[in-house]
Amino acid sequence: MSEPIKPLLTSRYGVKESWKLANAESAGAYATARQALTTRKPEELKEEVKKANIRGRGGAGFPAGVKWGFLNPQAGEQIYLVINADESEPGTFKDRSIMDLDPHRLVEGAIISCYAIGAPVAYIYVRGELAFSLKRLEQAIAEARQAGYLGERPFGVDLGHPIEIYVHSGAGAYICGEETALLNSLEGRRGEPRLKPPFPAVKGVFGMPTIVNNVETIASVPDIIEMGGDAWSLLSRLPGDGGVRIYGVSGHVKNPGLFEAPVGITMRELIDDYAGGMLGDRPLKAVIPGGSSTPVLDPRRKVHAPAEDHPLHKWHGMSEIDVPMGVDTYRALGTMLGTCCAIVMDDSVNMVEACRNLMRFYKHESCGQCTPCREGTGWLVDVLNNLVHGRGKTEDVDLLVNISNNMMGNTICAFADGTAMPMLGMVQKFREEFMEAAVNGVPDGVRHDDSVRGMVEGAA
Amino acid sequence: MAFSLSPERERQVDEILTHYPERRAALLPVLWLCQRQNGWISPEVVNYVAERLGLSTAIIKGVVTFYTMFFDEPVGENVVWVCRTLSCDLRGGKAIQDHLEKRLGCTAGRTSSDGKFTLLKAECLAACGQAPMVQINDYYYENLDLELLDRIIDAHADKGGEAAAAELSTFARFGTPRRNDRLAQASAPPPPTEEAVRVASQPPPAAEASNAGGDES
Numbered sequence: 153m154s155e156p157i158k159p160l161l162t163s164r165y166g167v168k169e170s171w172k173l174a175n176a177e178s179a180g181a182y183a184t185a186r187q188a189l190t191t192r193k194p195e196e197l198k199e200e201v202k203k204a205n206i207r208g209r210g211g212a213g214f215p216a217g218v219k220w221g222f223l224n225p226q227a228g229e230q231i232y233l234v235i236n237a238d239e240s241e242p243g244t245f246k247d248r249s250i251m252d253l254d255p256h257r258l259v260e261g262a263i264i265s266c267y268a269i270g271a272p273v274a275y276i277y278v279r280g281e282l283a284f285s286l287k288r289l290e291q292a293i294a295e296a297r298q299a300g301y302l303g304e305r306p307f308g309v310d311l312g313h314p315i316e317i318y319v320h321s322g323a324g325a326y327i328c329g330e331e332t333a334l335l336n337s338l339e340g341r342r343g344e345p346r347l348k349p350p351f352p353a354v355k356g357v358f359g360m361p362t363i364v365n366n367v368e369t370i371a372s373v374p375d376i377i378e379m380g381g382d383a384w385s386l387l388s389r390l391p392g393d394g395g396v397r398i399y400g401v402s403g404h405v406k407n408p409g410l411f412e413a414p415v416g417i418t419m420r421e422l423i424d425d426y427a428g429g430m431l432g433d434r435p436l437k438a439v440i441p442g443g444s445s446t447p448v449l450d451p452r453r454k455v456h457a458p459a460e461d462h463p464l465h466k467w468h469g470m471s472e473i474d475v476p477m478g479v480d481t482y483r484a485l486g487t488m489l490g491t492c493c494a495i496v497m498d499d500s501v502n503m504v505e506a507c508r509n510l511m512r513f514y515k516h517e518s519c520g521q522c523t524p525c526r527e528g529t530g531w532l533v534d535v536l537n538n539l540v541h542g543r544g545k546t547e548d549v550d551l552l553v554n555i556s557n558n559m560m561g562n563t564i565c566a567f568a569d570g571t572a573m574p575m576l577g578m579v580q581k582f583r584e585e586f587m588e589a590a591v592n593g594v595p596d597g598v599r600h601d602d603s604v605r606g607m608v609e610g611a612a
Numbered sequence: 613m614a615f616s617l618s619p620e621r622e623r624q625v626d627e628i629l630t631h632y633p634e635r636r637a638a639l640l641p642v643l644w645l646c647q648r649q650n651g652w653i654s655p656e657v658v659n660y661v662a663e664r665l666g667l668s669t670a671i672i673k674g675v676v677t678f679y680t681m682f683f684d685e686p687v688g689e690n691v692v693w694v695c696r697t698l699s700c701d702l703r704g705g706k707a708i709q710d711h712l713e714k715r716l717g718c719t720a721g722r723t724s725s726d727g728k729f730t731l732l733k734a735e736c737l738a739a740c741g742q743a744p745m746v747q748i749n750d751y752y753y754e755n756l757d758l759e760l761l762d763r764i765i766d767a768h769a770d771k772g773g774e775a776a777a778a779e780l781s782t783f784a785r786f787g788t789p790r791r792n793d794r795l796a797q798a799s800a801p802p803p804p805t806e807e808a809v810r811v812a813s814q815p816p817p818a819a820e821a822s823n824a825g826g827d828e829s
């Protein structure tokens with residue numbers, strides 16, 4: 153059972169009108185930024201973030217402190233901070249809560265981060281649908297500017313550069329969450345990813361060195377600076393993957409939503425202790441752990457790590473869902489932690505249908521630059537359509553694997569891998585179900601909302 | 613007829629241009645301002661933006677067609693986006709779409725015959741924990757059942773009813789009400805108030821979990 157923790161990231165979510173400066177401030181907002189800007193050096197702050205071992209919350213899990221260390225601006229170059237609030241990975245809904253319920257935490261994190269990395273301007277790129285979050289952020293920024301926390305001399309301090317934060321709205325495109333596509337979109341272009349290298353830290357927005365971080369990553373910075381990197385890191389249950397984070401749960405659980413907890417709780421704890429257990433107490437069939445691009449977990453499967461030096465040896469013989477949720481542990485498990493927002497499915501779900509739902513998403517969202525991705529996502533959907541509608545052949549199951557293998561690693565950005573990996577995971581773990589569909593199709597009337605349909609329709 | 617922005621929006625364009633070192637970066641924000649005024653990105657809007665930002669119309673059309681939220685043809689008075697990605701579908705997203713199609717008399721991708729609603733399928737809208745959901749214009753409506761959905765559509769169908777509908781809309785919440793509890797209170801209107809945000813940063817104690825445990829508590 154999980155030890156309850158004192159909320160940090162979400163500590164102001166319950167404050168009345170928490171999004172207003174006065175209320176946020178009386179609950180502690182901006183004290184850390186003021187102290188950091190008036191008494192500490194940028195280098196010290198960067199060091200704290202490094203010690204915090206915070207792994208990027210946007211999906212890839214790259215250590216933020218290390219990323220900041222890549223900055224090496226040449227004479228005449230201006231550094232930019234870009235905050236990724238595109239939040240479009242299916243299953244993910246955590247960043248939105250920060251912007252809606254505690255926008256000042258993000259603004260404070262941005263101020264400290266700008267000071268630490270020497271960036272006079274931060275852009276927050278918000279997906280276009282989140283008009284409400286956008287407004288909240290704009291209001292928060294305006295209040296902070298009025299209070300003198302932004303502008304030429306933030307908190308009255310001459311930093312050698314101003315700090316300004318601007319909100320930039322996307323217009324509906326999942327790919328704009330990919331950092332280089334986001335930069336193109338910010339520059340007024342189609343959101344097509346760029347070849348890397350050069351990485352954004354060398355050549356990012358407007359050709360200048362740029363740090364791109366997720367909303368939750370930046371919103372964690374005030375706590376890291378307040379507590380000190382070492383202490384914050386130790387809040388986690390895992391080494392090298394520090395702190396607390398916001399977990400999300402959607403799908404077939406009694407109490408879907410967001411929960412703050414230490415890094416390293418298990419999926420079983422997340423579902424049973426936090427999300428109230430399975431809806432209708434039905435059996436858990438599968439869970440997609442961290443957004444749709446992360447390969448599915450199957451609770452029936454046991455961890456196989458007999459060798460003592462295997463990173464998962466401690467959990468050898470236990471179910472996949474008993475492994476602590478961390479960037480490295482999940483990688484060792486053959487999946488990814490991603491955004492840490494789980495999609496939970498009970499035994500009413502047909503996995504071929506669930507897979508088809510997600511692959512349709514990828515087909516719709518592929519930007520079309522690279523042939524393996526543009527064509528591959530379409531082919532996957534065609535094959536899955538055939539399987540579902542009883543037009544499939546047993547060879548089709550291997551065809552899904554084949555197409556996926558030809559997408560992996562053959563494209564400009566990680567979108568194709570993020571499509572192929574979950575596809576491969578589905579076939580690997582639920583092969584019988586795909587074979588069954590190849591022979592019999594998926595019977596009409598098999599719907600993955602069977603276990604809840606009555607609730608939706610009941611009241612009408 | 614040539615398109616131009618209202619004086620207030622023109623001032624906003626001037627302000628937006630100060631945010632970026634390059635004029636072109638203002639393209640998305642300016643297109644948004646135009647669409648808010650005009651409803652869609654008409655050829656006249658494209659010409660206006662080309663002139664205002666010093667870009668070719670081809671570049672602007674290339675950008676407009678890349679993004680799903682820019683409309684390159686006219687839409688109804690209200691645009692309904694029904695989320696059909698996995699988390700929503702697991703909680704009844706299809707039932708929501710079916711009901712909307714019946715209610716509005718048009719299939720997804722089309723506009724109702726009275727021109728009041730355009731119904732579109734959406735991909736995950738970052739509200740998965742409050743599924744099923746729809747977005748109508750700027751508003752999110754979450755934890756839907758058909759009865760609540762009908763009330764929302766009724767409100768939007770009224771001219772000037774958007775404010776009333778917005779009362780039923782939601783923003784991100786932390787710890788969502790449990791579905792059956794909300795259904796039990798379905799007759800008791802309305803909306804979770806902004807103050808009533810429940811913080812669930814820890815597992816709810818057993819007693820609370822078996823009661824309401826929602827943001828109405």
Ligand SMILES: Cc1cc2nc3c(=O)[nH]c(=O)nc-3n(C[C@H](O)[C@H](O)[C@H](O)COP(=O)(O)O)c2cc1C
Pocket residue numbers: 207208209210211212213214216236237238239240241326327328329330331332364365366367369370565566567570
């Ligand atoms: C297809 C694709 C979509 C992505 N979408 C998002 C997103 O919506 N939000 C986000 O923060 N990161 C997203 N990322 C990850 C970003 O590229 C980038 O790694 C991240 O914003 C860096 O921030 P972090 O290190 O703080 O996590 C996406 C990556 C890919 C390949």
Ligand code: FES
Pocket residue numbers: 242243244695696697698699700701735736737738739740743745
């Ligand atoms: S799946 Fe519908 S909001 Fe995420």
